[in-house]
Structures are given as C-alpha cells and as structure tokens.
Amino acid sequence: MRACRDERARVRGAQRGSVSDLEALFRMHWPRAFRAAYLVTHDAAAAEDIAQESFLAAIRALDRFDRGRPFGPWLHRIAVNRAIDWTRARALRGEVELLDTVSAPPQPGSDDDTLAALARLSPEHRAVIVMRYLLEFTPGEIADALDLPRGTVNSRLRRGLDALGDEL
Amino acid sequence: MKHDLERIEIPGESEARGRSWIVLEVAFGEREPVERRRKMLRPVIAVAVAAALLAAILSPPGRAVLDGLRETVGIERAQPALFSLPAPGRLLVASDAGVWIVQEDGAKRLLGRYREASWSPFGRFVVAAGANELAALEPDGDVRWTLARPGVRSPRWTGTETDTRIAYVDRTGLRVVAGDGTGDRLVVAGYRGPFAWRPGKGFVLAHSDRPGRVSLYDVAAGKVIERSAGGRVDAGEPATIRRRGQGSEVVVGRRVVFRSAGQLDRPTASPDGRWLLVPWPAADQWVFVRTNGTGLRAAANVAEQFRSRSFPRVEAWCCGS
Numbered sequence A: 001m002r003a004c005r006d007e008r009a010r011v012r013g014a015q016r017g018s019v020s021d022l023e024a025l026f027r028m029h030w031p032r033a034f035r036a037a038y039l040v041t042h043d044a045a046a047a048e049d050i051a052q053e054s055f056l057a058a059i060r061a062l063d064r065f066d067r068g069r070p071f072g073p074w075l076h077r078i079a080v081n082r083a084i085d086w087t088r089a090r091a092l093r094g095e096v097e098l099l100d101t102v103s104a105p106p107q108p109g110s111d112d113d114t115l116a117a118l119a120r121l122s123p124e125h126r127a128v129i130v131m132r133y134l135l136e137f138t139p140g141e142i143a144d145a146l147d148l149p150r151g152t153v154n155s156r157l158r159r160g161l162d163a164l165g166d167e168l
Numbered sequence B: 001m002k003h004d005l006e007r008i009e010i011p012g013e014s015e016a017r018g019r020s021w022i023v024l025e026v027a028f029g030e031r032e033p034v035e036r037r038r039k040m041l042r043p044v045i046a047v048a049v050a051a052a053l054l055a056a057i058l059s060p061p062g063r064a065v066l067d068g069l070r071e072t073v074g075i076e077r078a079q080p081a082l083f084s085l086p087a088p089g090r091l092l093v094a095s096d097a098g099v100w101i102v103q104e105d106g107a108k109r110l111l112g113r114y115r116e117a118s119w120s121p122f123g124r125f126v127v128a129a130g131a132n133e134l135a136a137l138e139p140d141g142d143v144r145w146t147l148a149r150p151g152v153r154s155p156r157w158t159g160t161e162t163d164t165r166i167a168y169v170d171r172t173g174l175r176v177v178a179g180d181g182t183g184d185r186l187v188v189a190g191y192r193g194p195f196a197w198r199p200g201k202g203f204v205l206a207h208s209d210r211p212g213r214v215s216l217y218d219v220a221a222g223k224v225i226e227r228s229a230g231g232r233v234d235a236g237e238p239a240t241i242r243r244r245g246q247g248s249e250v251v252v253g254r255r256v257v258f259r260s261a262g263q264l265d266r267p268t269a270s271p272d273g274r275w276l277l278v279p280w281p282a283a284d285q286w287v288f289v290r291t292n293g294t295g296l297r298a299a300a301n302v303a304e305q306f307r308s309r310s311f312p313r314v315e316a317w318c319c320g321s
Helices: A002-015 A019-041 A044-060 A071-093 A111-119 A123-134 A139-146 A150-167 B002-007 B013-030 B041-058 B060-073
Strands: B090-095 B098-102 B108-112 B116-119 B126-130 B133-137 B143-148 B153-159 B164-170 B173-178 B185-189 B195-197 B204-210 B213-218 B223-228 B240-244 B247-252 B255-260 B275-280 B285-290 B296-299 B313-318
Touching (some): A019 B002, A044 A071, A071 A123, A123 A139, A123 B002, A139 A150, B098 B126, B133 B164, B153 B195, B173 B204, B275 B313
Antiparallel strands (some): B090 B098, B090 B313, B116 B126, B133 B143, B164 B173, B173 B185, B195 B204, B204 B213, B213 B223, B240 B247, B275 B285, B285 B296
16 A cells, blocks of 8 residues: 555656656566566566656656556556567567577576466466566456456456466 | 465566656656646636536537537548548548558558658658668558667657668667668667757758656767757647647647647647648547648548558658559
C-alpha cells in the first residue's frame, strides 16, 4: 500500500516536471520492463530499445496518465506488447539470431536452461508466462493487456508451463 | 518460476540501464509539463459532454456536434489510399515490413527489412539501419555497402557533392563513417541520445550528453569544440504540434494551419516547403496540409498500405524524383 502511495506521488511529481521523481520511477520499473522484453525477445539490444521506447512513450503520455492507475503495470504492458511485435517482425524478416557472446555449454538446472526452454516457446506463450510469473499479472489482466479471451490466456499458461516442465 | 525468471543474467544490463537513463532524462527535459485540470472541473466537463451528445441525438443543429466527434476518426473525405504526393519529391517511410520509398505518383518500393533510414544530402542514396547492420543503398534498392554493427539506429547523412559523412549510434556509442563506408569510428563512447549535424561547412555533430547541455563535436578535429550550458539538440522542425485537450493544432510560424480532434505526430515538410505531411496514427491517416493553410488532402489506411501493424513512420521527404 505504501509502495502504491509512493508511486502515485512519484507520478504526480514527474507530471510536474521533477527529474528525481522520474528517476525513481525509472529505478522502480525499468529493470522489469527490460527483463520482460528480454525474456520475450531473447535479444538484449532489442530489449534495451523496447524498454527505452516504452518509457519514452510513457513520458509522452504522462500528462494524460490517470494517477489512480498503477504506473508499473501500464508501462510493462506497453513493453510486453512491443516485445511481441518485435519478435513477430523478426520472424517475418527471417533474421538469424546473433549471440552477443560465446558462452559455455549450459549446466543442468542453470539459468541458461530456463532461457533455452523459454526460447522454444512461441513469443505469445513466452509473453503470458513472463506477464504471469515475472510481472505478476492475473490471467484477467493478461487477457486485457494482450486483448485475448481469458480462456486463451489460461490455455497458453498451461501449455507454456507444461512445455517448460518437460524441458527443465 | 518467478525466481528462475528473475535470476537469468542478461548481458550488458547495467550499461543498458545507464544509456537508457541518459536518453530518457534528455527527452524528459525537452517535454513541456501541462498543468492538470482541477478535479472540481471534471463534473462540469462531464455534464457538458453529456449535453453535447444529447443535442447531437435530438436536434438537427446537433449534427455539427456529431461531425465534430467523427473528426476523432480522421478526415472523412480522405482518399482510401495514397494515390500521389501533393508536391514533388520522394518519401522515406519505415514500417514493420521495412523501409519504403514512395514516389510522387504514389508508387511504393520496399527497400528491405530495415528499421530506420535517411537520405544522402542530395537524395541520390539512402542510408538504412537494420538490427545489426548499417547499409548504403541506391533508391532502387541496390546495396552499395554494408557495415555490421550491433544495435544500429538513427543514421544521419550530411556533406557536399564530393565529401559526405554518416553519423549513427550503435551499442558502443555515437559513431561516424564516410559516405563510401570507410573510416568508421567511435566519436562519443556510450552515447545513444539525440544528435544532429550542424548545418554549414565541416562535419560538426551536436549532441546532448547531459540535460540542458549541448556539445559540438568536430569530426575532423576529433574533439569537442564547444559546450553550451543551455539549449537542446533540434533538427529544425518545419511546424509545431500544439496540444489542445484531446486534440492538436499544427502551427506554422504563428499561424494555425490545421486542427484535429485527435493526437497528431511530428510533421514533415515537402522539399519545396509548401506542404506538410502530418501523421494521424489513431485515424490511420496521413494529412497533407498547405503551409499557408489553404489546402488539405488526406490518405487513409496507411498502415495496411505499408504492410504494418503499427503506424508507419515518415523518415524524410526529399528532393525531386
């Protein structure tokens, strides 16, 4: 509750032009926006662009933002939708994924396993998994954010989890 | 699951956060905070809106109100497609499908799967940015040269008939390469914010590495030659968009040349300076407005024409065909 009040105060401050309040909002929400975008796109540069563009969109819309709504979910929703769009566009372009670094072979149970298992899901399935388990949206909120029927969200969650369970 | 997703290490996260904050801080410094309406006005506005809707339904004069509401979905007389441009020149457009050139007669050519692009100084070539590639192209799509770089964006070409430079940013910072693709080098490490070439002689890049501060970097000298305490990087807008409640106004000089009931994007001027292309994303329209306020044309279904889910972005309107 206190965090919500703090966030509302920060949004109010940012609307009035306070850089320190914007920075506080950035510190609170950029890491998750970046992580969510990365987990959907599996591309760190794209995730950086998406998180940054989502914040820029939020800044542009700040004056119209309803302070009664939480800022974080609003921002994260923009980021995840952009990440899905980016991933679909990349699939259309037929790009080959370029790895930033040559990493060691993944060890069982390591972070790489989770990432690799996620990568084998479709972007739509990754998005619902990320929204549910990283961003802690409810299935109803995911349905609303992605403009999907609730049943579709539930089935994607179930299939996504099943696939991840098999992989891990 | 939450724990698993949170502990995945992302390469370069800390650097990405630093770069993003610089860009956001600069962008935030350039916005103009709007005084919020007082809460007590809300019921008055709600009553006024209800009364206007009732008038529209009940009385013939109220049709004007309905017409006004329709404006929120764009210009009603818009052509169903972009059949031609109202002035000589060619457009560069970026959509989900890639970068396009639009000829004066409305013919469109997809140059390739690029994200952004800009014209060379005399419109003979195009420089385009892909995810990990900078490419110089002929307007027919032939590739002159490419440069593999990570996370390329914002290419800008400047120079004379015989000597040109392209500035762009990638994951390492602000970089400059000669127009023939040689001599690529990093000029401002870690910088990913706004920049612009200074008009006139030489190759001088203006960039804002701190909110409110503009630095001028001379590419030939390889150093910053001037820093100003105030100001911002401004590529020189042909017109400004002024917000009016939910609507917008396009202002040229001090004259309002177009009003809309929805939010408009940054306009692009035709090469002869007589027309503005004003994007209206919510209406999926491009509105062409005469800069003297005497003419108006619109084309609808813009996204579909450029095979895009998101609203296409006009990169530039350049030069004769």
